[in-house]
């Protein structure tokens with residue numbers, strides 16, 4: 001959805017010319033610090049940390065919440081593999097929750113799957129589709145389980161007027177090349193909790209103790225990794241953030257138009273949406289996979305597609321085969337993970353829904369007039 005303009009080129013050039021390519025060199029006047037302040041302000045939260053990917057952001061979130069061996073993390077079955085890998089890499093067990101017709105976490109299945117081992121819930125706002133945050137937060141709060149929002153595919157998205165990523169304890173974003181804004185590869189976490197923020201900072205940088213931040217880390221140091229972002233990434237995100245709301249508004253207007261046309265034409269059913277007023281995605285839903293194949297095959301629109309491959313759990317080999325790099329760090333070889341499985345029976349409703357749903361999202365590079373005409377000609 002993003003475009004890269006002169007502003008990003010100028011900011012990156014400035015970083016390159018300055019020779020200050022890292023947070024360590026640039027300090028609190030640098031682009032990472034400025035982008036973090038801008039992100040926190042835009043989202044209306046206290047803290048933001050830029051990291052080198054959305055996967056790193058999820059890892060930081062898990063570590064911040066203290067997820068580890070013996071724990072179970074519930075997450076919806078429709079996502080990118082990074083979401084389950086984050087707990088798995090910390091020797092916790094990711095357990096799949098079904099999606100409902102909105103293609104986001106089914107609150108009823110969530111409640112059914114909560115067990116005494118459940119230590120976190122990760123909701124995923126796939127393809128700018130907001131989860132039912134009212135119901136999910138009510139369930140999570142009632143059970144005292146923290147929520148992480150994987151908003152990697154929904155940076156700048158809204159649910160009932162509030163930013164996605166700000167409902168749970170921590171929000172995670174990705175800025176890779178397919179997301180709403182980008183710096184090539186990158187990510188961020190946001191939170192209002194100073195301790196979670198400090199824990200995420202420590203984990204993201206083994207050298208946190210030598211970095212300069214607006215606010216120094218207040219908790220005892222523990223061993224971390226290196227998920228640091230560079231000033232080049234900071235510069236791009238600083239500039240892209242200024243454009244994000246305009247792009248999202250444009251997308252929402254295009255989506256509104258397409259939803260109206262689909263409804264007017266009346267031949268296809270829109271999937272239910274948890275907040276139609278701020279929808280930034282159009283999903284068509286069919287009664288059966290066969291009907292989907294017949295009708296979408298006949299239409300053959302260039303911009304209509306099914307999310308059928310890499311975002312579906314049965315296509316994630318390390319999970320399906322339950323393999324870690326060493327057996328003694330493999331959570332599936334422990335009692336907590338013994339009955340976890342990721343074959344088709346783990347979330348059959350999710351597989352069925354994805355086989356009969358199609359995106360018709362009018363992204364910025366799609367000719368809206370042609371799409372309108374095609375839709376009317378159905």
Ligand SMILES: Cc1ncc(COP(=O)(O)O)c(C=O)c1O
Pocket residue numbers: 052053054055056079080082083124126150152153174175176185186187
């Ligand atoms: C839902 C979701 N979660 C997590 C990630 C991981 O982000 P990244 O590719 O920046 O590591 C992605 C990226 O594709 C994603 O789509």
